[in-house]
Structures are given as C-alpha cells and as structure tokens.
Amino acid sequence: MIPFDLTYHRPSSISEAVQLFEQIQKQGKTPLYYNGGTEIITLSRLNLVFADAVIDIKHIPECRVLDRKQNELTLGAALSLTTIEEANPFPLLAKAASEVADHTARNQITLGGNVCGQIFYRETVLPLLLADCDVVIAGKSGLRQHSIHEVFDQHIRLEPGEFLVQIKVDPIYTTMPHIHIKRRKQGNVGYPLVTVSMIKKERDLRVAFSGVCPFPFRSQAVEEQLNARHLPIETRIVRALQQLPEPILDDVEGSAEYRLFVLKNILTDMLIALEEG
Amino acid sequence: MIGKSVIRKEAWDKVTGRAKYTHDYLETGMLHAKLVISPYAHARIREIDTKKAFSIPGVRAVITGEGLPLTGEDLRDRPPIAFEKVRYHGEVVAVVVADTLVQAEQAARLVRVVYDPLPAVGSPREALEEGAPLIHERLGSYQKGKYTYPEPNTNIAHRTKIRKGNMKKGWMESDVVVEASFSFSPSDHIAMETRCATAEILPDGNIVIVASTQSPFMVKRLISAYFGEDVGKIVVRTPLVGGAYGGKAPVQLELLAYLASKAVGGRKVSVWNTREQDMITSPVHIGLEATVKLGCTTDGYIKAAEILFLFDGGAYSDKAIDVTRAAATDCTGPYHIENVWCDSLCVYTNHPYASPFRSFGHCEQAFAIERTIDLLAEKLNMDKLELRMKNAIRPGHTTPTQVLLNQSNVGNLPACIRRLYELIQWDEWQRIEIDARTVRAKGVSCSWKTSTIDTDASSGAIITFNPDGSVNLMSGVVEIGTGTKTILAQILAEKLKMDINDVHVKMEIDTQSTPEHWKTVASRGTFMGGRAVLEAADDVIRQLKDIAACILRAPIEDLEVGYGKVFLRDDPSIYIPIKDIAYGYKYPNGNAVGGQIIGRGNYILRHLTPLDKETGAGKPGPEWTVCAHAVEIEFDKRDCTYKIIKAVSVIDVGKVLNFKAALGQVMGAMSMGLSFASRETFLFDQYERVLNPQFRTYQPIRFGEHPEYIADFIETPQIDAPYGARGVGEHGLIGMPAALANALSIAAEVPLNQLPLFPELIWRTKKGEQYDSF
Amino acid sequence: MIRAPKCEMTLMVNGEKHSIVARQADTLLFVLRNYLGLTGSKPGCLNGDCGACTVLIDGTPIKSCMILAIETIGKSITTIEGLHDAPIQRAFVEQFAFQCGYCTPGFIMNAHALTEHRPDADDETIRKWLESNICRCTSYREIEQAVKSVLAEGQKQE
Structure with a gap:
C-alpha cells in the first residue's frame, strides 16, 4: 500500500516523458520516473520514498x-x-x-x-x-x-x-569467458552476502562486486592486483582486497570478517576457473 | 474410513480462492485501525501528541494506553497499549482509527511520541545479572494465577522447578559427565496470514469479534475478565485461519479491536497486522539460553541430569510462562533418568514477547538435550542411537514430573529408534568424505511431548441431521490448516458407518452456536474433539435406536445404526431409514413421534494436576507421543555451507487416522523445524531493536531448498483416544533442530550449540577452535 | 496536468470488464480485494516477498501487491477466481499440497503459469519459478509432486 496519493502518467515517447517531468516539477510537485515500480512501492511503504506523480516509462x-x-x-x-x-x-x-x-x-x-x-x-x-x-x-x-x-x-x-x-x-x-557468483547468508533467494562478476578479456580479468560495500563497483586497482599473474593467486587476492574502495559491509547479511572470507574463496575459485580455462 | 487419505472438507474452497479468512470479510462502513509502534526496545514515554493525526480526513479516534487494565493469561503484566513506558521494539503505543486504511496509516505517521530511552536488556543472562535494568518495576503487584511464581525485583516472571530423585546419588553413580551450553534468539511463526481481528459493539451491548485465532473461546473469556463485560454478550467468530503454529493462541489484536470499536461508538473496526508488525508487535517464537549437565555410567546409562533453561520470554510473560513450564515438564527428553534437577525460568528481556510455537517449548529444550546426548555419546565413544536406545523411556518408568508411564500413555520409543535405524541405513555410515571438500553426515535425535494445557480443558461436539439423513458436525476445533475438522468427520463417519460425503462440517467457529473447544493447540484437537464427537455419535445412536425400537417393534438391544439406517442386527432387511426418523417419525395418518435428533458430546481431560511448586510433581497431560528423527546433510568443509539432503521422522502416532494428512502434518512440521534451525532468527542491534522484520531479511525455507522427507509411523494405541490416535501436529518439528545441529557438528567436527545454523556460525565456531589450538 | 488522486479505471479481470474509481496509488491487490471483492489473492507481506497475491497479467505471474492497478489498464488479469478446473487445482487437492490454504491461490497461479508456459520444465526451472512463493504449512514436497503430476500428464498427452 502506498500511503500517499499520487498521479500516474504513461507517456508514449521520450520527449513526452521529459516534458511531463518538467511540468510536474514546475507545479512544485515531486515527480518520479517509474519503471517496474517494485522498489518505489516497497520503499514508499517504509516512508523512504515520496512522489506526487509517477511517470511510467515502460511504454516508451x-x-x-x-x-x-x-x-x-x-x-x-x-x-x-x-x-x-x-x-x-x-x-x-x-x-x-x-x-x-x-x-x-x-x-x-x-x-x-x-x-x-x-x-x-x-x-x-x-x-x-x-x-x-x-x-x-x-x-x-x-x-x-x-x-x-x-x-x-x-x-x-x-x-x-x-x-x-x-x-x-x-x-x-557477450562471448567472453565469465563467471557470476552470488552467495547469500543462507538459501537461494534474497539479498547477497557478496556477489562477484568476472570476465576474461584476452588475458586480463575484470571483476565487479556487489554486497561488499554499500554500492556495486568495479575497481581498476583491484583488477591490477588480480592480474599480477607473476604472483601466486593467494597473494594477488590478498593484495586486491586491500584495494577495496571502502571497508567491507558489516550488517544483517553477515559480518565484514565473514564476507572477506567468502570473498576470498569466491575469487580463488574464479581465478582458477578463468585462468585455467 | 479410519486411516484413509480423505481429502479435506474445505479443499475445493481453498484451491479456487473462495475460502475466506478474517481479513477477507471486507465491509463498507467498516473502520480501519493502524497501530503506532515503538521504535525503541526500552524507553519512558514522555509525551504522546495526537493532535496532528486528526488533521487527516477520516480519522475517528486515536487511542492511547492510559487507564487500561493490565492483561496476561498467567500474570497480568501487559497493558494492551503501552502506558508510561515501552518494553520492546514494536510495542503498540497508540491505535489510530479511520475510515480507510490509507487514512489510518497517514494519521499514524503523524502521531508524535517523545521517548526517553532506557538501557535495554538483550538476553536472559543479561537480565539476571546483578544490577540489570528492571523491566517490570511493579512485578510484585501484578495479579497472577495460582501456579505462577514471579520473583519481584528481578526480571524473573516465573520459575518451574523439577526435583526428582537424588542428585547426589546420581552424580555418585556417574562415571562420565558432560556439560554444555546452548542458545538461540527469538524468531517468529510467520504464518502467511498475518493476525487480524474486527470488533463491533451493538446497541444492546453485544460484542461481536471476528478474529484469526486459535482461541476464540479464550478471547471471549479474557475480554470479559479484563474489561468486565458480560461473557454471554461476547460472541467470537473465527473463519478459516491462515496458519497459526501457536502464534495465534495468545489474545492481542482482539483486545485492540474491542477498544477501538468502543472508542468509535461501537462501529465495526478492523485491526490487521502488516507483515512487519505481525513479526515484532505480535507475539513471537521464544528464545533460549540453556545449560545441560548429564552424568552416566561407563556402559551408557544416564544417572543424573541437571538442566537450566533461561527462556527469553521477552517484554511480557503472557503465554511464555506456560511454554517454559512445558519445557520443564519434559526436560530430560524421552529418556529414563532417575535423578533430575531442572530450573526453567521465564525471563523478561526487552525483546518482543513470546508465545507458544509449534511444539510448545519442546523443540527448544530438545535442541539442548539432544545435543548433549550426542556429546555424551562422543565422550563415551558409544554409538549415538545405541546410547539413546539404552536410555529410551518405556512403560514402568517415570517422567520428570513423576508420572508413571504405562503401555497406553507412552508410545514405543525403541520401536521408533529401530525403524529410524533402518530408514537411514545407520549401520552403513554416519560420516563419509565424498571428496577433499565435501563430507556427508547423519545426525539423529529423539523427542517426546505431552500437552500441558489447563487441567480442566474440555471440548464439545454437536451433531444435527439434514432431511436426507446426512449429518452436520459442529466442533469448537478451529481449522488452522491441520485438517482436524476433516479427521473429526472421518471419526464420525466411521462410528455411524456412513459415507464421509454425508458428513457436513461447520468450518467456522461462532462461540454462540459452536460448542467450546478450549483452544486449538497442543495437538489435542483430534483427541479431545474426537472423544466429544464419539460421545455425540453415541448420543445420536441412542436416540435413533429409541425411536426405531418403537417403530420396528424391537428391543433397543437388537438394533444397529449404520449405512443410513437403523436395522435389526440379525436381520438387516428389517430397518428404517435414518432420514425417516431424524426429524421425528410420521405415521401414515399424520401422527408424529420423536422429533429432531440432536447429538451432544463432550470430553474433559481427566486426572491432570498442576505441578508442585517445589518438586514439579504433577500430571501435565494424558499421553506422550515419542519420536525418533534424523537429518542427513552434505557439508562443504571450506565454505562451511551445506545442503540438507534428507530428513526422517518416525513417530508413534498410536493410530493413523488419515494417512496423507498425517504425512502432511509431520513433513510440514519437519520443514518448519529445519527452517527455524537453519535460518530463522531475529537479529537485534545494540539497542535491541529488530533489524529484520521482513521476508527480505528473514528468509524461511523456500521451494527447492527442501530435502527429501521421510515420515513413518509406529502404532501403539493410546487406549482412551479415538481409535488409539495420539497427537501428531507438532512432533515432526521437535527433533529437527537437534538432528540438524548434530549432523553438522559431526560434519564440521566442532560442537555447534547455537541456532540458527548459518554457515557464518559454523565458520566462526571452526575458527574459534583453530585459534584455541594455537 | 493536475489530476485527482482518484480516477476511474476499467480493468479486464477474469474476462470481465470492471469500471471502478480508485486511487491512482492503489495497488492491483488492493483494488481486486476491496473494489472487486476478489479476495482470493491474499496479502501476505505487501512487499513482493511472499507471492501469496500472485495473479496473471497477460498470462505472466505478477505479484499484485507490487503493481499499481492503473498500470494494468488494457491488460488481461487472471486471478484464482478466474481459474476453473485447471489441472493444477485438482493436483493440489489430490497431492495434499496445502494445509491452511492461505498461500495456495498465489502458489496455484504461479504453478499454473509454469505448466502453461513451460510444459517441459525441468527441476531447475520448477525451482526457479516456485521459489517465488512461501508456504509455511507444507514441506514443499507436496507442491512439487502436484506440479510434476500436471507436467507429466501434459507430456503424456503430447
């Protein structure tokens, strides 16, 4: 249940959508672009999102x-x-x-x-x-x-x-060797403890993370360390993880320490799989 | 009829969306309430300002806690709406009533409450520490039941003591002693239907409550007791209930609905929990800290048990007192131990308050006991099932509360263990390395349970006829999903030798017309309701024979009832159809005799006694169902993750009344036990606020995570039960947490004594051990 | 541009057109239950997590608590009340795939869509689809058997 009133708009073109947004804003109201809508509905229940109007862009x-x-x-x-x-x-x-x-x-x-x-x-x-x-x-x-x-x-x-x-x-x-691993606190559904995506472009590995910091990211510094192939995998991972942009998350899904442990294992598996493959 | 997998009576309503639950009875003109809840676990309420809430159109009332009586079943410690202070995160501080739910919600957000936070108590051990904040300063002044023993100026709401045998002697006879501690935090029932109640007060003073509850008759009694209303003027209706598992046994929203209706001149008001509020505002699954010490001889006979249960009853004692008492009652597990010392405490904390949870204190205590039994077996270097078999409780033994067991009042545990042994191929392997990282292991446990309900609890049944000779069955058992109403119909069809399709069951409860069934709890529906139905059936048979004797001109003793007829035993060709006499018999000349036949029956529990305050001696329930369980897991030694492969429960059910329904009860309970044990817990922050009151972060087992389930039955009849059937609704659950923990402890080679068994917990435990070894 | 927070909308539900006046902010679940009296779709969490409110929109299972009613204008909505003698309903009855019945409408709608769209579904596909719904009474094994019995029946007929 959305506990506030809003108006719903369904533009059929990009320009119409943009104009609508501007017009609504000019009236001193808060418009929001609306796509699948699930997050807006979820967060509005918890008082974390507000809108006077939603502009559904799904029909553009x-x-x-x-x-x-x-x-x-x-x-x-x-x-x-x-x-x-x-x-x-x-x-x-x-x-x-x-x-x-x-x-x-x-x-x-x-x-x-x-x-x-x-x-x-x-x-x-x-x-x-x-x-x-x-x-x-x-x-x-x-x-x-x-x-x-x-x-x-x-x-x-x-x-x-x-x-x-x-x-x-x-x-x-779309055809490069890749691995995506999502590990949860327990079970098959839910937010990640950590999620790691990796592809191999020619000889170089690229890696991106979610659930490690409070935002998803790809870091050049992390990749550099992982690609330092003259070093043993374990060393590369340890060094890569020293390059994280922020301290590791510590929340209901898991402690920072545990996330680090899981992350190390996932990276080890990925490195072995992609470098040998 | 008995044993057949009869399809539940309300099955087609349920698969077509026509089955109605409390919140489905939406009505124009009905007002909606929204609860304002505390963001703090412990705080003084300095001020509540409701003025702004009234700026929302449609708001009809805002109710706060002033001047309300204290409530609670065993100990009246809970204001229905918090007054002066809040004692848990989620506690109701105000109720807003408005024309629509949206308006109520909008207004609820405008109720301004100013709190002065107090230090919060986060566990039973913390609560018992010297100088711990007192959660109930006036504990000594609360009205209490005769068998409730609060300890004023502490955080102890109640203590149950078990003193059996001679501990000194027990320890003297023991060659090997193990001691270990166990713990888990509160969690939740998460029935898919959140709790809901509506109330309306009619001009003549009649109060009509519709509620999703296991206790419609208790709602009536309690509203009368708390608010001084005439009990006869209170009518409680309960339609189908969307899952309960103990969580709908306590009375909470019904009181708020009543108060809300009263505040708006008796208009109908609906109080309906959001999921988040259902999880923390309404009662939860109890938490526990336990220490168990067992002593045994070198050949494996347990001689002494010293058990301390510190239950996390949360902010209010309500039904938690009973749960902690039940855990004490069966504290040793299904083992013959002559010397037992147990203290089971219901401790106040600043957590959401606890209620019964399917198995009523038993899966909780079994986790502690059965883990200790495994530790004992390891220390003895003895096979884990052999140790359990050696000490299995049998007729001739006594329970912790000193009830002498006989062939009827306890099932056959050795038979359960033997069957389990075969089903899990125990002798083949118990731990096996699949590869360098993967290991499989089997964990076992045993369990037992009796009911610990009021000693004078009763159940009634009424049978009426339709003109075609079919019957209507009315029982006070609530259809919470267990299929008990269908089982009762089977019992009746068997007794009257009639087609099950000719037994019509009244699904809904209306306390004005449905005979009372104390509460639909404790796996007692079939036993008590069934006895009442059998008595009502006898009553009907007697009446049918009476009138048939006159018409058939035969002595009553020569008559039989069945197949829609009353007939002569030695010559069934001489008979009268029931339909011709069920509403009186009309002679060809128009004269009539007899009249409509109404069967009545009831059953009241017999020979039960409260537990003695000092020793715990007493008879809590009529029989003990016994079970043996196993869980097989596959464990990843590096990641500490695991998969549950197989779960087995062998239960002595006395008699299987409906095979598939019994399987469903057992497997469903097992699933709930594994879900609890593997992933369900509230997570609290340092201020004891619940961090995960949503399915996003409180994830029960989902489809695809389920293992293979094997449920099997032993049949040792309980002589005084309908067709010998014992309670079975909860028992599949009891041994699951322990069996899973035992399996994982074996696989991970560390003792896992906490729940839930998240991989992180296993990893931490393993790490701790490694650190210790350095 | 300024529009009333409530407006008239015509929804096609179970093959029938319904014109109602509702808040533009109302979810489909709320409208189905409170305006159309179709209480078969159940509120379990209002947060898209439990699946008890699952309906079909143009044949696709959607959690009706997570979509605005106004979004569904022009689409065809099927609720549990719109299923008549679907094989999955009988299979749920025969396999004892429910107890309290509260999650059942949502489970059936999702399982029905699965059997229609993916008659050859393997175990992994069944899991992927059905992990969207929570059942608290059964062990899920019964539901699995119900779904598989319908799939097997369909494959036999082909």
Whole structure:
C-alpha cells in the first residue's frame, strides 16, 4: 500500500516523458520516473520514498528495445529481468539478472530499475561495468550517450529530469569467458552476502562486486592486483582486497570478517576457473 | 474410513480462492485501525501528541494506553497499549482509527511520541545479572494465577522447578559427565496470514469479534475478565485461519479491536497486522539460553541430569510462562533418568514477547538435550542411537514430573529408534568424505511431548441431521490448516458407518452456536474433539435406536445404526431409514413421534494436576507421543555451507487416522523445524531493536531448498483416544533442530550449540577452535 | 496536468470488464480485494516477498501487491477466481499440497503459469519459478509432486 496519493502518467515517447517531468516539477510537485515500480512501492511503504506523480516509462518504445546488431547489443531500460534471462543476449547479464529477487518479481523488475535502484545491491550493473557498456540517457536536451563509467559511480549519476533509456553493449563482451557468483547468508533467494562478476578479456580479468560495500563497483586497482599473474593467486587476492574502495559491509547479511572470507574463496575459485580455462 | 487419505472438507474452497479468512470479510462502513509502534526496545514515554493525526480526513479516534487494565493469561503484566513506558521494539503505543486504511496509516505517521530511552536488556543472562535494568518495576503487584511464581525485583516472571530423585546419588553413580551450553534468539511463526481481528459493539451491548485465532473461546473469556463485560454478550467468530503454529493462541489484536470499536461508538473496526508488525508487535517464537549437565555410567546409562533453561520470554510473560513450564515438564527428553534437577525460568528481556510455537517449548529444550546426548555419546565413544536406545523411556518408568508411564500413555520409543535405524541405513555410515571438500553426515535425535494445557480443558461436539439423513458436525476445533475438522468427520463417519460425503462440517467457529473447544493447540484437537464427537455419535445412536425400537417393534438391544439406517442386527432387511426418523417419525395418518435428533458430546481431560511448586510433581497431560528423527546433510568443509539432503521422522502416532494428512502434518512440521534451525532468527542491534522484520531479511525455507522427507509411523494405541490416535501436529518439528545441529557438528567436527545454523556460525565456531589450538 | 488522486479505471479481470474509481496509488491487490471483492489473492507481506497475491497479467505471474492497478489498464488479469478446473487445482487437492490454504491461490497461479508456459520444465526451472512463493504449512514436497503430476500428464498427452 502506498500511503500517499499520487498521479500516474504513461507517456508514449521520450520527449513526452521529459516534458511531463518538467511540468510536474514546475507545479512544485515531486515527480518520479517509474519503471517496474517494485522498489518505489516497497520503499514508499517504509516512508523512504515520496512522489506526487509517477511517470511510467515502460511504454516508451525505445525503453523496450532488445536489439542484437552485429556491432551493438541494445537493451531497453524497461525490459524485465526475465525477458533478459529468456532472450539471453548477454549470458553474464542473464545470469546476474536471474539471481535478483525471485522469478515472479523479476517478471516486473526492469533492467533500468535495477541499475538505478536505491536498494544498494544493483547486481545487474556488474556485467555492464565489466563490458564497458554505454548508457543512453534522456533529458531536457534530448538523448545523450556515455560510457557507463562516466555516469555510474557507486550509483547512477543522473541530472534531475533525466532517465535511463537504453544500455548499449559491444557484442564482443557477450562471448567472453565469465563467471557470476552470488552467495547469500543462507538459501537461494534474497539479498547477497557478496556477489562477484568476472570476465576474461584476452588475458586480463575484470571483476565487479556487489554486497561488499554499500554500492556495486568495479575497481581498476583491484583488477591490477588480480592480474599480477607473476604472483601466486593467494597473494594477488590478498593484495586486491586491500584495494577495496571502502571497508567491507558489516550488517544483517553477515559480518565484514565473514564476507572477506567468502570473498576470498569466491575469487580463488574464479581465478582458477578463468585462468585455467 | 479410519486411516484413509480423505481429502479435506474445505479443499475445493481453498484451491479456487473462495475460502475466506478474517481479513477477507471486507465491509463498507467498516473502520480501519493502524497501530503506532515503538521504535525503541526500552524507553519512558514522555509525551504522546495526537493532535496532528486528526488533521487527516477520516480519522475517528486515536487511542492511547492510559487507564487500561493490565492483561496476561498467567500474570497480568501487559497493558494492551503501552502506558508510561515501552518494553520492546514494536510495542503498540497508540491505535489510530479511520475510515480507510490509507487514512489510518497517514494519521499514524503523524502521531508524535517523545521517548526517553532506557538501557535495554538483550538476553536472559543479561537480565539476571546483578544490577540489570528492571523491566517490570511493579512485578510484585501484578495479579497472577495460582501456579505462577514471579520473583519481584528481578526480571524473573516465573520459575518451574523439577526435583526428582537424588542428585547426589546420581552424580555418585556417574562415571562420565558432560556439560554444555546452548542458545538461540527469538524468531517468529510467520504464518502467511498475518493476525487480524474486527470488533463491533451493538446497541444492546453485544460484542461481536471476528478474529484469526486459535482461541476464540479464550478471547471471549479474557475480554470479559479484563474489561468486565458480560461473557454471554461476547460472541467470537473465527473463519478459516491462515496458519497459526501457536502464534495465534495468545489474545492481542482482539483486545485492540474491542477498544477501538468502543472508542468509535461501537462501529465495526478492523485491526490487521502488516507483515512487519505481525513479526515484532505480535507475539513471537521464544528464545533460549540453556545449560545441560548429564552424568552416566561407563556402559551408557544416564544417572543424573541437571538442566537450566533461561527462556527469553521477552517484554511480557503472557503465554511464555506456560511454554517454559512445558519445557520443564519434559526436560530430560524421552529418556529414563532417575535423578533430575531442572530450573526453567521465564525471563523478561526487552525483546518482543513470546508465545507458544509449534511444539510448545519442546523443540527448544530438545535442541539442548539432544545435543548433549550426542556429546555424551562422543565422550563415551558409544554409538549415538545405541546410547539413546539404552536410555529410551518405556512403560514402568517415570517422567520428570513423576508420572508413571504405562503401555497406553507412552508410545514405543525403541520401536521408533529401530525403524529410524533402518530408514537411514545407520549401520552403513554416519560420516563419509565424498571428496577433499565435501563430507556427508547423519545426525539423529529423539523427542517426546505431552500437552500441558489447563487441567480442566474440555471440548464439545454437536451433531444435527439434514432431511436426507446426512449429518452436520459442529466442533469448537478451529481449522488452522491441520485438517482436524476433516479427521473429526472421518471419526464420525466411521462410528455411524456412513459415507464421509454425508458428513457436513461447520468450518467456522461462532462461540454462540459452536460448542467450546478450549483452544486449538497442543495437538489435542483430534483427541479431545474426537472423544466429544464419539460421545455425540453415541448420543445420536441412542436416540435413533429409541425411536426405531418403537417403530420396528424391537428391543433397543437388537438394533444397529449404520449405512443410513437403523436395522435389526440379525436381520438387516428389517430397518428404517435414518432420514425417516431424524426429524421425528410420521405415521401414515399424520401422527408424529420423536422429533429432531440432536447429538451432544463432550470430553474433559481427566486426572491432570498442576505441578508442585517445589518438586514439579504433577500430571501435565494424558499421553506422550515419542519420536525418533534424523537429518542427513552434505557439508562443504571450506565454505562451511551445506545442503540438507534428507530428513526422517518416525513417530508413534498410536493410530493413523488419515494417512496423507498425517504425512502432511509431520513433513510440514519437519520443514518448519529445519527452517527455524537453519535460518530463522531475529537479529537485534545494540539497542535491541529488530533489524529484520521482513521476508527480505528473514528468509524461511523456500521451494527447492527442501530435502527429501521421510515420515513413518509406529502404532501403539493410546487406549482412551479415538481409535488409539495420539497427537501428531507438532512432533515432526521437535527433533529437527537437534538432528540438524548434530549432523553438522559431526560434519564440521566442532560442537555447534547455537541456532540458527548459518554457515557464518559454523565458520566462526571452526575458527574459534583453530585459534584455541594455537 | 493536475489530476485527482482518484480516477476511474476499467480493468479486464477474469474476462470481465470492471469500471471502478480508485486511487491512482492503489495497488492491483488492493483494488481486486476491496473494489472487486476478489479476495482470493491474499496479502501476505505487501512487499513482493511472499507471492501469496500472485495473479496473471497477460498470462505472466505478477505479484499484485507490487503493481499499481492503473498500470494494468488494457491488460488481461487472471486471478484464482478466474481459474476453473485447471489441472493444477485438482493436483493440489489430490497431492495434499496445502494445509491452511492461505498461500495456495498465489502458489496455484504461479504453478499454473509454469505448466502453461513451460510444459517441459525441468527441476531447475520448477525451482526457479516456485521459489517465488512461501508456504509455511507444507514441506514443499507436496507442491512439487502436484506440479510434476500436471507436467507429466501434459507430456503424456503430447
């Protein structure tokens, strides 16, 4: 139950959506772009989100694109996670998506919603960070396309009135050797204790994390250490983990110490699998 | 009919969405309440400002705790709405009543409460420390039951003492002694239907409550007792209940609904828990800290048991007192031990308050006892099932409360153990290394349970007829999912030798027209309800024979009832259809005799006595169901993760009345036990606030995480029970936590004495051991 | 631009059109229960975690507590009340796949969609789909048997 009143808007084009946002804001009200909607509904129950109006972008054609061109894979922000799982255009992303929440919830949770979410795991962003993908963002001045690294730092950095329209992936990344491991406190459903995505580009490993810090991240410093192949795996992992951007999370899912233990094991398995494979 | 897997009577309603639960009775004009709850575990309420809440349109009342009587079943320590101070995170501090739920919610957010936080007590041991904050300063002044023994100026709400035999002698005879401590925090029942109650006070003073409860008849009694209402004017209705597991035995929201209705001139008000509030505001599954010391001879005969249970009863004692008493009652587990010392304390903490949880103190105590038995076996270097078999309780032995067991009042534990032994191929292996990282292990446990309900608890049944000769059955047993109403129909169909489809069951409870069943708890529905049904059936048979004797011109003794007829035993071709006499017999000339037949029956527990204050001697329940359990797991030695492969329970049920229903009860209980043991707990912060009152962070077992389940039955009849059947609703659960902990302890090669068994706990325990060895 | 927080909406539920006036902020679950009297969909958590409120929207299982009613305009909604003699209903009865029955409508809707969309579902697919729902009474084994019996029946007929 959303304990406040709001109006619901369903624009059919990008420009209409952006205009709506602006108009509503001009009236002194708080608009929110609305995709799958699950997080907005969840957080509003807990008084953590408020909106006077929601602008549903799921019906904008550009947001629904799933297009596999030879040199570019385009994924609309409104694609549900199960759509991505079933179409499987990017196996690592499909795997990461398939570990979020549960299947029924994923029928509703969208790629854009997960990437832009407030709840800090945002696990589908991990493959996107590894694939150096581009993001297409709509705003007042039209569309802009950037490398994800320019706009995603811990969370997506959008200007007011902007929303994520598409993700563009270079298809070479969709066929690289990869591993995605999500470890929970217990069981098969729920938030991660830690989640790690890794791909191997030529000889180099790329790695991104969720559940380690209160934001998902990929770190050059961590990767450098992991790729120092002249050193034993154990040393590389120890050094890599000294490069984490923030102290490891310590919360209801698990203590920092334990997360570190799990992380080390996951990285060991991944390194062995990808370097030998 | 008996033993058959008859499909539950309400099955088709349930698969078509037509089955109705309390919150499904939505009505125009009904008001909605929203609870304002405390964000603190322990704090003084300095001020409550409700003015702003009234700025929301549709708000009809905001109720606070001033001037309300204290409540509680054994000890009246709980204000229905907090007054002066709050004692747990989630406690109700105000109730907002509005036209719609949204308005109530909006207004609830505007109720401003100013608190002065107090130091919070986070565990029973902390609560018992010298100088610990007192949670109930006026404990000595509370009204209490005759057999409740609070200790004023402490945090002890009640202490049950078991003193059997001679401890000195027991220790003298013991060659080997083990002692260990165990603990787990409170957790929750998480029935899928959150608790809900509506109340309406009619102009003539009649109070109508509709509630999702296991205790409709107790709701009536308690509202009368607490608020001085005429008990006859209180009507409680209970439709289908969406899971209960003990959590719906206490009376809480019903009181708030009553108060809310009273505040708005008697209009109907609904109080419905959100999931978050259902988890922390309403009563929870009790926590425990225990120390167990066992002594035995070198050949494995246990001679002494010294047991300390410190139960985390939470902020209010309510039903927790009873739970802690029940744990003491069966404190040794199903073993013959002559010298027993046990103190079982219901301790106040600043945690959500506890209520019964399926198995009523037994899965909790069994975890401590059965882990200790395994430790003892290890120390003795004896087979774990052999040690249990040697000490298995049998007829001729006495229980911790000194009840002499006989062939009827206790099941056959050795038979359960023997069956378990075969089912899990115990002799093949108990721990096996699959590869360098993977090990499989089997853990076992035994359990027993009697009910510990009021000594004068009773159950009633009424049978009426339809014009076609089919019958209507009314019993006060609430259909909480156990299928007991269907079992009662089977018992009746068997007795009247009729088609089960001709037995119509009244599913809902209406305390005005349904005969009382004390509470639908303690796996006592089939026994007590069944005895009442059998007596009602006898009553019907007697009446049918009476009138048939006159019409058939035959002595009553020559008549039989069955197959829709009353017939001559030696010549069934001479008969009268029941439908022709159930509403009186009409002669061809229009004269009538007899009249409608209404069968009545009741059963009251017999020969039960309260426990003696100093020794615990007393007879708590009519019989003990005994069980043997096993869990097989696969453990990853590096990651400390594991998978539950198989779970087995062998239960002496006396007699299986409905095979698939019995399997379902046992397997469902096992699942709940494994879920509790492997992942369910509240997590508290340093201020004792619950951090995980949602399924996102409190994850029960889900589909796909379930192991293979094997449930098997031994049948040693309880002579005075319907067809010999013993209680079975809870028993699959009791031994699961212990069996899982035993299996994992064997696999990980460290003693795991805490719950839940998260991989992190195992990892920590293993690490601790390594540190110790350096 | 300024619109009332309530508005009229026409929803297609179980093959019937329903016009109602509801808050734009109302979830589909709330509207089904409170405006249409379809109380088969159950509130279990209102947080998208338990699956008791699962309905089908254009054939896809969706948690109705996590979607606004107004979002479903123009879509076809099927609730448990809209299932008639579906094989999964009978299978649930025969396999004793429920006890208290509260999670049952949501479980059945999800399982029904599974058997319709993925008649060849393997164990892993069944797990992936059905871990979306929580049952507190059964051991899940009974539910697994019910679903598998329907899948097996479907495969036999092919």
